Amino acid sequence: MNVIARAPAPSVTVSGGASGPPTPPASVPLTFFAAAGAGGVAFGVALLLSSSDAVISPFLPQVLATAHFGVLAFLTVAVLGALHQFAPVAAGRPLRSVVAARITAGVLVPAVWVLAIAFAAGRPGIVAPAGLAAFVAMCLAAWNLSGPLSARGGGVPVIGLRWATGLLLVTASMGVLYAFDLREGWFALLPRAVAAHAHLGLIGWLGVAYMSVAEKLWPMFLLSHRKRNRSGKLAVCLTPIGAVILAAGLLGSVAGLMFLGAGVVAIGLGAHLTSLVAVIRHRMRGLELLHAFVIASAAFLIVAVIVGTIAASSSDPATRLRLVSAEVMALICWLVLALLGHAHKVVPFIAWTALKTRGALPTGGPPVLFSHLYDRRTAQVTFGLVLVGACLAVGGLLASQGAVVGAGGLAVALATLITAVNLTLHPLALLRSQPAIEGRTA
Amino acid sequence: MASTVERARRALRTVLDPELGIDIVALGLIYDIREDDGRLVVEMTLTTPGCPVSQSLPQEAARALDLELPADESRDAQVRVVWDPPWTPERMEPGAMDALMHGRRG
Numbered sequence: 001m002n003v004i005a006r007a008p009a010p011s012v013t014v015s016g017g018a019s020g021p022p023t024p025p026a027s028v029p030l031t032f033f034a035a036a037g038a039g040g041v042a043f044g045v046a047l048l049l050s051s052s053d054a055v056i057s058p059f060l061p062q063v064l065a066t067a068h069f070g071v072l073a074f075l076t077v078a079v080l081g082a083l084h085q086f087a088p089v090a091a092g093r094p095l096r097s098v099v100a101a102r103i104t105a106g107v108l109v110p111a112v113w114v115l116a117i118a119f120a121a122g123r124p125g126i127v128a129p130a131g132l133a134a135f136v137a138m139c140l141a142a143w144n145l146s147g148p149l150s151a152r153g154g155g156v157p158v159i160g161l162r163w164a165t166g167l168l169l170v171t172a173s174m175g176v177l178y179a180f181d182l183r184e185g186w187f188a189l190l191p192r193a194v195a196a197h198a199h200l201g202l203i204g205w206l207g208v209a210y211m212s213v214a215e216k217l218w219p220m221f222l223l224s225h226r227k228r229n230r231s232g233k234l235a236v237c238l239t240p241i242g243a244v245i246l247a248a249g250l251l252g253s254v255a256g257l258m259f260l261g262a263g264v265v266a267i268g269l270g271a272h273l274t275s276l277v278a279v280i281r282h283r284m285r286g287l288e289l290l291h292a293f294v295i296a297s298a299a300f301l302i303v304a305v306i307v308g309t310i311a312a313s314s315s316d317p318a319t320r321l322r323l324v325s326a327e328v329m330a331l332i333c334w335l336v337l338a339l340l341g342h343a344h345k346v347v348p349f350i351a352w353t354a355l356k357t358r359g360a361l362p363t364g365g366p367p368v369l370f371s372h373l374y375d376r377r378t379a380q381v382t383f384g385l386v387l388v389g390a391c392l393a394v395g396g397l398l399a400s401q402g403a404v405v406g407a408g409g410l411a412v413a414l415a416t417l418i419t420a421v422n423l424t425l426h427p428l429a430l431l432r433s434q435p436a437i438e439g440r441t442a
Numbered sequence: 443m444a445s446t447v448e449r450a451r452r453a454l455r456t457v458l459d460p461e462l463g464i465d466i467v468a469l470g471l472i473y474d475i476r477e478d479d480g481r482l483v484v485e486m487t488l489t490t491p492g493c494p495v496s497q498s499l500p501q502e503a504a505r506a507l508d509l510e511l512p513a514d515e516s517r518d519a520q521v522r523v524v525w526d527p528p529w530t531p532e533r534m535e536p537g538a539m540d541a542l543m544h545g546r547r548g
Contacts, residue, residue: 013519014500014503014504014520014521015522220490223542225530225531284531285462286543286544349461352460369460369461370460371463
């Protein structure tokens with residue numbers, strides 16, 4: 001085995017603002033991301049298995065399990081992983097505790113899996129404590145993130161993340177209440193109450209978190225410098241306010257509040273899309289695969305708004321239920337496409353930094369760039385698969401075709417699995433080919 | 443024989459931004475290379491505060507100078523990271539801008 005000396009520290013000194021905000025060790029976000037990958041595959045498989053139920057009612061146990069695999073085990077775990085990495089960067093202040101971040105992942109991931117499986121097995125007695133454990137983990141995450149998010153400045157991303165984190169706790173509280181109600185039967189869990197929970201979680205928590213991160217990442221990736229970002233600020237402020245009003249209207253069955261909330265959400269989401277268009281217009285860099293994911297994702301957001309509007313104006317309960325199911329699936333697809341697209345940028349960056357720190361990047365030959373840490377053609381295939389899967393899932397629900405929904409689930413599962421493998425193989429290969437470093441066991 | 447400043451610039455051209463694949467001189471991240479009382483000073487910036495390579499890129503620049511310059515010239519050399527004026531894409535060399543817009547990498 002080769003034994004080489006680690007390159008000596010340069011005698012040239014570095015000063016100024018180069019130290020950067022202390023981000024947690026790479027293992028923190030990567031643990032969340034790895035678990036989210038498994039959650040994404042489980043979501044797709046669960047959608048395949050529950051597809052015939054999904055076109056009958058969104059309240060059947062298998063369908064509830066699928067929804068919780070998607071929203072908790074996949075999206076929430078991934079977004080929380082991203083925020084543990086991103087919030088310190090955006091705010092310039094570290095997490096309160098790296099240990100707490102590890103505990104969050106260690107409690108949250110098994111809790112949400114148990115919760116989803118308990119739904120599928122029709123075991124409300126297990127759903128409630130699993131939900132409570134997940135809620136505790138989310139509270140811990142919120143406390144940890146409050147360190148960076150209480151910093152002054154940080155701009156639009158930090159404003160949005162404060163909202164998102166707050167609404168994560170509100171959504172999780174509702175979820176725990178509903179979970180215990182399933183067991184204790186305190187009140188009738190009406191479809192409107194479930195819709196309030198779903199919209200608050202998908203738009204107020206996950207959607208606003210994604211928008212907030214995107215407001216920092218999009219201009220950075222496209223070298224798009226704008227003097228002002230009014231649309232981004234509007235998006236991260238109006239969307240959560242609208243989501244809260246919409247949820248309150250749904251909970252109280254107050255049509256006026258519902259429509260007001262939906263209107264404010266629509267303006268917020270419109271501002272988000274305007275911001276995307278502005279970033280693309282001001283770009284100093286060519287578009288790449290990420291933007292195919294982002295633009296396709298935005299298309300599903302538009303579909304969700306249109307289908308949701310039609311659902312709200314429908315007088316037939318069965319039609320309304322079908323449309324709301326499709327709207328919720330379109331919102332999930334909005335986030336799934338965005339998440340898989342951004343994973344191809346964020347995971348290689350974190351992996352590259354970790355490899356660099358370990359001295360695992362080759363020093364001779366052409367330099368290793370972030371984009372060398374995954375296979376581009378495979379990523380293109382992934383994009384095609386997830387796009388087809390999303391179209392089938394939403395289209396199948398709209399047309400009440402279980403087989404089509406199932407095919408969509410299969411495509412999403414495959415796309416997530418391929419993404420996880422693609423983003424893992426290259427960094428692992430570099431790590432394995434790393435020569436032993438002097439001072440370590442050779 | 444090339445001056446210290448010229449050799450430093452040449453060395454910095456070997457440092458690539460790992461996201462963009464373009465060297466830091468062509469990206470316009472090097473604001474100044476000068477000798478102050480016989481000591482080499484490099485002032486550089488990053489494309490945005492909190493950018494992914496905010497910690498590693500200045501270190502890479504320092505390492506490149508260290509490799510290129512003789513020990514007596516690099517010993518007291520300094521890479522200073524500055525944020526004022528903020529970097530804008532207009533600072534890029536035309537070739538770099540063209541490469542980025544058309545997806546070509548250095």
